[in-house]
Amino acid sequence: MRMLSAFFLLLLGGAISAPTTAQADSRGESLARWINERGREVWGEPPAKCDDLTFARRVYLDIVGRTPSVSELRDFQDLGENRRDILVERLVFGEGPRAETYQRLSSENLARHWRRVLVPPGTAVAGSTMPLEAWLKNAFAERTPYDAMMRDLTAIQATNEAGSYYQLLGGLPENYVSHLSRSALGVRIECAQCHDHPFVDWKQADFWGLAAFYSNIPVGADNQPNSSVAGKITYEGKTYPAKFLWSDQPLGEKTNAPRARLATWLTSSENPQFSATAVNRIWQYLVGHGLYPDVDNLDLATPEQRQFLDQLGERFAHDGFDVHGLVAAICKSDWYQAETNAAPAGDAPFQRHLKVLSPEQVFDSLEQALLLPVGRVDQDAPRWTGERMQLVNRLSETVGATPEDYSAGIPQALMLMNGRLTNEAIDLESSRLLRAVVETPFFNDRDRLDTLFLAVLTRKPTEAERLALIKFVTDNSAEKSQQQAYGEILWALLNSPEFVLCR
Amino acid sequence: MSINDALDSFTRRDLMRIAAASLSGVSCSGWLPKLAQAAAGKKPAKSCILLWMSGGPSQIDTLDPKPGHANGGPTKAISTAVPGIELSENLPMLAKQMKHIALVRSMKTREGDHGRATQLMMTGYRPMGGNIEYPVLGSLVAERLKPAAAQLPGFVAISPFRPGNLGAGFLGPRFAPLMVSGASNNPNTRADLTVENLDPAGIERTELAQRKFLLETLRTGMPAETGAARTHAAVYDQALRMVETRGEGAFDLDQEPTELRDAYGRNRFGQGCLLARRLVERNVPFVEVTLDVAADATWDSHLNNFRTVKTMCETLDPAWSTLLTDLQQRGLLDSTLVVWMGEFGRTPRINPNSGRDHFPDAWSVALSGGGIQGGSVIGSTTPDGMAVKDRPVRAADLLATVFEAIGVPATAENYMGDRPIPIVDGGQPIEELLG
Numbered sequence: 001m002r003m004l005s006a007f008f009l010l011l012l013g014g015a016i017s018a019p020t021t022a023q024a025d026s027r028g029e030s031l032a033r034w035i036n037e038r039g040r041e042v043w044g045e046p047p048a049k050c051d052d053l054t055f056a057r058r059v060y061l062d063i064v065g066r067t068p069s070v071s072e073l074r075d076f077q078d079l080g081e082n083r084r085d086i087l088v089e090r091l092v093f094g095e096g097p098r099a100e101t102y103q104r105l106s107s108e109n110l111a112r113h114w115r116r117v118l119v120p121p122g123t124a125v126a127g128s129t130m131p132l133e134a135w136l137k138n139a140f141a142e143r144t145p146y147d148a149m150m151r152d153l154t155a156i157q158a159t160n161e162a163g164s165y166y167q168l169l170g171g172l173p174e175n176y177v178s179h180l181s182r183s184a185l186g187v188r189i190e191c192a193q194c195h196d197h198p199f200v201d202w203k204q205a206d207f208w209g210l211a212a213f214y215s216n217i218p219v220g221a222d223n224q225p226n227s228s229v230a231g232k233i234t235y236e237g238k239t240y241p242a243k244f245l246w247s248d249q250p251l252g253e254k255t256n257a258p259r260a261r262l263a264t265w266l267t268s269s270e271n272p273q274f275s276a277t278a279v280n281r282i283w284q285y286l287v288g289h290g291l292y293p294d295v296d297n298l299d300l301a302t303p304e305q306r307q308f309l310d311q312l313g314e315r316f317a318h319d320g321f322d323v324h325g326l327v328a329a330i331c332k333s334d335w336y337q338a339e340t341n342a343a344p345a346g347d348a349p350f351q352r353h354l355k356v357l358s359p360e361q362v363f364d365s366l367e368q369a370l371l372l373p374v375g376r377v378d379q380d381a382p383r384w385t386g387e388r389m390q391l392v393n394r395l396s397e398t399v400g401a402t403p404e405d406y407s408a409g410i411p412q413a414l415m416l417m418n419g420r421l422t423n424e425a426i427d428l429e430s431s432r433l434l435r436a437v438v439e440t441p442f443f444n445d446r447d448r449l450d451t452l453f454l455a456v457l458t459r460k461p462t463e464a465e466r467l468a469l470i471k472f473v474t475d476n477s478a479e480k481s482q483q484q485a486y487g488e489i490l491w492a493l494l495n496s497p498e499f500v501l502c503r
Numbered sequence: 504m505s506i507n508d509a510l511d512s513f514t515r516r517d518l519m520r521i522a523a524a525s526l527s528g529v530s531c532s533g534w535l536p537k538l539a540q541a542a543a544g545k546k547p548a549k550s551c552i553l554l555w556m557s558g559g560p561s562q563i564d565t566l567d568p569k570p571g572h573a574n575g576g577p578t579k580a581i582s583t584a585v586p587g588i589e590l591s592e593n594l595p596m597l598a599k600q601m602k603h604i605a606l607v608r609s610m611k612t613r614e615g616d617h618g619r620a621t622q623l624m625m626t627g628y629r630p631m632g633g634n635i636e637y638p639v640l641g642s643l644v645a646e647r648l649k650p651a652a653a654q655l656p657g658f659v660a661i662s663p664f665r666p667g668n669l670g671a672g673f674l675g676p677r678f679a680p681l682m683v684s685g686a687s688n689n690p691n692t693r694a695d696l697t698v699e700n701l702d703p704a705g706i707e708r709t710e711l712a713q714r715k716f717l718l719e720t721l722r723t724g725m726p727a728e729t730g731a732a733r734t735h736a737a738v739y740d741q742a743l744r745m746v747e748t749r750g751e752g753a754f755d756l757d758q759e760p761t762e763l764r765d766a767y768g769r770n771r772f773g774q775g776c777l778l779a780r781r782l783v784e785r786n787v788p789f790v791e792v793t794l795d796v797a798a799d800a801t802w803d804s805h806l807n808n809f810r811t812v813k814t815m816c817e818t819l820d821p822a823w824s825t826l827l828t829d830l831q832q833r834g835l836l837d838s839t840l841v842v843w844m845g846e847f848g849r850t851p852r853i854n855p856n857s858g859r860d861h862f863p864d865a866w867s868v869a870l871s872g873g874g875i876q877g878g879s880v881i882g883s884t885t886p887d888g889m890a891v892k893d894r895p896v897r898a899a900d901l902l903a904t905v906f907e908a909i910g911v912p913a914t915a916e917n918y919m920g921d922r923p924i925p926i927v928d929g930g931q932p933i934e935e936l937l938g
Contacts, residue, residue, distance in 0.1 A: 122636050122672070194631070354731040397670070398679065406731035406738075409679055410656060413742035414700035423704050468720050472713075488710070492717035497735040 027089055028329030031315060035333040042308050043350035046334040047341075052077070054340075054503055055084055057458035059331055061357065061502050062286055063091040064102055065109035066364035070454050072098075085332055092328045103141065110323070111137035112360055113285055117183050118153075118165060121399040126170050135163030146278055146321035147267040150184050155263035159217060166217065173214035173226065173233060174207070181210060181245065184266060186277035186298030189245070208233055208240035209250065213262045215242075230258045246273075269321075273298065275313030276306060279326065283312075286330050288355045288404045295402075340503045355403040355502040359395035362416075362500055363388050369456045369494075370425045371432040387421060406501070417495055425494065426487035434490060438483045445470045448486060456493040549838050549873065549909040550788045551644055552779045554823060556845035557795035558802030559617070561859050562867035563851055563888055564591050564812040567608045574851035574888050577809055585878040593816035596824035602878040603827050603836065605870045605936050609882020611895040612847060612863040617803075620846035620863060625669055627902040628928050635919065636672035640902065641789040643926055645678045647911045648788035654744055654751055656681040659782055660791045661696060661775040673919040680791065683754070683778065696771065696778050697754055703746060711747055718743075753781045766825045770797065773822040780829055783839050788909075794819060802845055805858040827871055840873025840908045844901070851888030865891045868901060873908040874938040881933055899930025907932040 039046065050058070056076050060068040068076070075097075079086045090096040094103030115133045119125060139149045152162050159166040169175040178190035189210070192202040215226040215233040226233050231242045231251060241250035242258050244265050251258055267274055277298055284290035291309040292301045301309075316326050330336050338352045357365065367374060367388075373381040382388055394415050400407040416422060424430040428438070433455060437448045449469055453461045461469065473485045493499060568591040569575035580589040583601035590598045597604070614620035614629065622630045626637035638646070645657030658671075660680035671679040683696050703711070722736060749755065756764065756774055759781075767773035772794040779790040795801060800814035823843065830836040848866025849859035865884045871877060882894035903913035906926060915926040 122670075124630075356731055404731060406734040407675060408735075408738060409677065410681055410738065410742045410745065411699065413738050414698065414746070417739075417742060417746065418700040418703045462723075464723070465720060469717075472717070488713055488717060491714060492721050495714075495718060495739065496721035497732045497739075498721065501731050501735065 026325065027085075027093070028325045028327075028332055029085075031319065031325065031329035032332035034315065035312070035329060035335065038308060038311065039333070039335050039350070043335075046350065047338040047348075047352065049334065049337045050339045050503075052083070053454075053459050055337055056087065058336070058502055059088055059091055060458075061361055061365070062331070063088075063109065063327065064105035065112070065358075065361050066105070066368045067456075067458055069368055070451065073454060073458070084337070088328050088331045092324050092331070107137050107141035109360075110140040112358070114140075116358075116399070117281055118179065119168065121396065123179075124170065125168050127164070127168055129168060132163035132165050132168055135165075140323070143322070143324055146323050147269070147274075147317075148321070150274075151263045151267045154180065154184070154266050155259050156217070157259075166214075171218075173211040173217065174235075176214055177207070177210040180266075182296050184277060185245065185273045186280065186295060187245070187273070188296055204235075205240055205243070206245055208235050208238075209243035210245060210262075211235075212240055212242035213259050231255060269317035272310050272313060275317040275321070276309045277313075278321070279312045279316050280309055282323070282326055283330060285403065286327065286336055288353050289402060293402075353404050354406075356400055356406045357500050357502060359392040359399065362395055363391050365499070366391075366421060366425075366494070369433065370421075371436065382421060391415065391419070391421065408500075413495075416500075422491065422494055426491045428483055428487060431487070431490070434483075434487055438486055445473055449489070452486065452490055452493060456490070457496070457498045549648060549840070550783045550786070550790070551640075551840045551842065551873070551905065551909050552776075552783065552826070553640065553789070553791045554776070554841065554843045555791055555793045556802050556819075556843065557621070557793050559620070559845045559847045559849060559861060560802040560815065561804060561808060561812050561849040562608070562865075562884075563849070563859075564593060564809065565816065566590060566594075566606050566867035566869060567884060567888065568592075569851070569886065569888050572886055572888070574853065576853055578812075588878070588880055591816075593813055594820050594824075596820045597827075600824050600827045600871075603831065603871045604877055605875050605879045605881065606867060607870070607881045607896050607901065607933070608865075608867045608884055609891040609894050609896050610848070610863075610866045610868055610898075610901070611891045612866075612898050615847060615861040615863050617846060617861075620861075622669060623898050624844060624846050624901075626672070627899050627930065635924065636670075637924075638672035638674045638678065638917075639669050639680075640905065641680055641791050642671040642674050642678040643917075644789040644906075644909065644911070646674050646917070647915070648909065649678075650786055650788075653786065654741075654748065655753065655782065655785055655787050656741075657787065658789045658791075659683060659779075659787055660793070661778060662771050662793050673924070674917065683775075696756065696774055698745075698750060701746060701750060701754065708747070711743075715743060751785050753785050753787075754778065756781075763825075763829070766821060767829075768818055768821045768825075770818055770822075772797065772818050773825075776822040776826040777829075780826060780833075780835070783830075783835060784833070794822075804849065805854070805860055806856045808849070808853065808857055808859045830872060836872040837874060838872075840875065840905065841871040842868070842905060843870075844868040865889065870904070870908070870936065875908055876936050876938065879936065881935065896933065897930065899928045900933060901930070903927045903930035903932040904936060907937050 036046075049055075053073065056068050056073055060066060060072070076083055076087055090098070091102050091106060094100070094106065096102075111133050114136050115129055118132065119129055136149075153165055156162050156166055159171055166176055169179055174190075174193055178188075178193070181187050181189050187202075189202045189207050192204050192207040212233040213230055216228060216230040218225050231253065232239050234240075241253070242255075242262075243250040244262070251261070255261060265271065269275065277295070280290040280292055280295050280298065284293075284295050291312070292298060292306055294300060298306065316322075319325055335350060338350070340354060341348075341351045366372070367383060372383070374383055375381060376384055379385070395408065395412055398407045398409050398412060426434065428434055433452075437443070437451050440447075443451075446466065449466060450460050453459055469489055472489070473482050476482045476485050563569050563575060564578045568578055568580040568589060570578070570580045579592040581592045581595060581598055583590055583598040585601040588601055588606070590601070612620065612623060614623045619630050622628070622637075625639040627640070628637045641658040641660065649657030658678060658680045661683045671677070681698060683698055718739070722732075752758065756777060759777060764774065764777065767777045772792060775792040779792050782790045794815070797815050797818035800811045802812075802815055804811040826841065827836065830839050830841070847861055847863040850862040851859075854860060865888060882896060883892045884890065885892050906913045906915070911926070913927050913930060913932050916923040917926060918924065
């Protein structure tokens with residue numbers, strides 16, 4: 001405990017100097033400038049920038065998947081004038097003193113997010129999503145260009161390639177192309193599986209024409225493919241030839257390696273649907289809503305609605321489908337850094353809303369804020385005892401359709417209110433954070449409150465909060481009950497909307 | 504008058520009378536309507552209890568006995584309170600309630616796999632591999648019938664077993680079931696049904712008030728007017744109300760007389776049926792109680808069917824029949840539809856392991872209450888049980904009947920975005936059963 005106290009003194013008192021590593025582009029600089037300018041043409045002047053702590057909370061959550069620790073916040077403040085850009089670079093590209101940790105965390109976080117894109121919550125899956133996530137993590141860790149990654153997913157030769165994504169979706173061509181067209185091209189064609197689509201122009205020939213590329217992959221338990229060769233598929237007695245979407249020309253029967261051709265067509269830098277869908281999804285992930293909000297139905301956007309999107313997609317393709325560069329550029333832009341609206345601002349052309357933490361972000365932020373043990377050797381580390389899985393599973397039951405939908409229900413709220421993790425966090429005997437805060441010598445009530453707020457909500461209390469909460473503490477005369485009062489305050493911090501939302 | 508006041512108003516004499524009641528207990532005391540009146544104060548809202556027989560019970564050894572035919576096996580038929588209608592000998596207590604029960608002996612579906620058949624019977628839609636997540640019956644009903652200012656969720660699922668992807672679907676988490684499970688796996692405490700994390704450890708009412716105050720204080724630091732923060736506040740307020748009132752006391756089964764708890768059966772399903780009644784009294788529109796395992800037996804009787812089904816029925820029969828009498832004596836049966844079904848039936852032919860396998864071609868379900876015409880039988884099967892003889896009923900027809908019985912038009916539609924999704928996939932209600 002003494003070590004922890006010393007740790008807190010250090011991070012509240014001392015300044016740590018850090019080397020700075022700013023480089024010219026390839027760090028998303030010029031793309032960020034382009035986004036700023038293009039945004040001004042479309043939306044006018046950007047809203048005021050959020051404050052530093054809010055910014056830090058955003059980028060830590062968005063890139064490494066958890067809130068920043070108090071000591072990371074201290075380091076950030078010391079980075080000097082250009083600190084926001086430097087922080088983005090450290091987190092995105094894994095640079096600076098914590099490079100290894102950030103590289104690992106950011107590829108895990110990107111992989112988790114992309115796994116949710118490929119397998120949205122509620123999808124019926126056959127087996128675990130772990131192999132897919134591991135495959136994605138590897139791709140992001142190696143900075144595989146986005147088109148190459150999606151090409152591998154498209155051109156599979158067996159069901160267990162590319163993280164077994166094909167198997168995971170049930171091992172059926174129709175399931176695979178439903179998800180592939182949605183995730184990679186931003187179009188939902190699966191309604192055309194059984195009948196021509198009543199609202200948009202998708203026909204059965206489109207759906208089954210795409211499914212035909214996968215017709216020779218062994219299916220299900222009996223391993224019988226629909227067809228012995230890729231390129232045609234039979235559904236309800238009718239045979240459909242393979243063809244690309246938005247094309248009337250079926251591929252010739254003699255085409256070699258049709259799936260490789262599909263992969264080339266789908267991920268081509270000339271395919272505006274592909275690059276636009278990618279940047280739209282990443283924009284949605286970072287800013288909360290897509291440049292065109294209905295990210296799965298891009299074909300419903302008007303040319304005007306998707307102009308910005310298409311141009312950003314072109315630049316993304318031109319820069320070699322570099323996901324890290326794109327993420328850095330968006331995070332450096334004025335639009336990402338805009339203040340969150342306090343109230344719905346009517347028809348303001350650009351607004352930033354609250355975002356909801358993902359289930360893993362909730363746990364990993366709890367772990368960080370509460371100073372929980374993380375090492376595999378520590379038998380009590382909730383990360384490894386199954387508590388993380390339990391919390392993530394419970395929260396995963398109700399993940400919203402976009403980052404702006406809070407859709408948790410009563411069981412999720414009860415878990416955070418009364419669950420074991422929370423009980424231990426607010427208990428003086430078991431809570432590392434609480435003991436560090438109440439047992440640190442020289443701390444007055446103000447320091448204690450500030451530390452709790454920074455650790456959990458990444459901000460300091462407002463003056464009104466400070467008054468009310470210090471009164472709440474000092475209303476208890478006994479020292480013990482004053483300490484317990486901090487436990488109650490911590491309970492409220494963990495259960496406040498601010499903890500599970502990102503402002 | 505709140506539920507708690509109503510419970511306080513039970514006098515010692517009431518409890519003595521209960522204690523003095525005969526062993527058939529629940530059928531004999533005058534105190535029951537008192538709570539019903541207090542709870543509702545007016546005509547109670549419509550609700551539905553689904554007794555979900557996960558695994559697929561044998562129709563021949565429960566609702567559609569075939570004595571005298573080789574496929575009937577050793578199971579005998581017994582007469583019921585309604586002349587001319589027979590049930591299997593495994594359900595002697597239920598037989599006495601026959602005048603409240605409508606049997607449908609002509610279920611005809613097309614899914615013989617547990618997962619797919621469960622999806623069909625729970626949602627009314629066959630699994631298609633598309634991306635529409637169809638909501639289960641409980642979510643559909645909760646969405647229609649949930650009173651605006653309810654303290655409890657609109658759909659409670661007691662000891663549920665379901666494939667992971669079945670839930671509120673496109674209706675969203677507001678209509679997802681509140682899961683109630685046993686507090687432990689200790690067989691002696693399995694009947695101890697609770698909502699996980701409902702009880703804050705070591706917290707008194709005054710401390711709860713403190714927490715509310717602190718939470719209010721912190722909410723002011725957030726842009727509270729926008730969507731996510733507002734939803735968060737609403738969910739937390741409801742969760743806090745549930746914690747404060749301990750779910751309006753619904754889960755405190757200790758408040759029930761010992762006799763009545765015994766009558767339902769001291770097992771998870773029996774106590775779950777009792778809890779279902781308590782939830783319906785508190786205006787929860789849909790409660791699902793699952794019976795999948797009892798004393799190491801399951802409905803999935805591929806082996807030793809006759810002993811297995813008998814064991815299951817020893818749990819089922821007292822719980823189901825006590826639920827019907829209990830609801831009736833509280834004046835709640837007319838407003839509460841009780842549905843008994845599994846995902847399919849079992850093969851009439853007995854396999855070499857004395858078992859019966861999955862069989863969707865001709866099987867049975869039962870409906871009671873909610874204005875359903877009791878003491879009736881819809882459809883029949885051939886003497887060997889292998890086929891529906893007349894009046895085939897599909898999954899969608901059954902669900903259409905359920906909706907109509909609780910006052911939801913079977914022609915209603917939900918919307919997934921702009922796209923209309925019929926509440927029932929083209930089913931026709933069984934008109935003969937609807938009042």
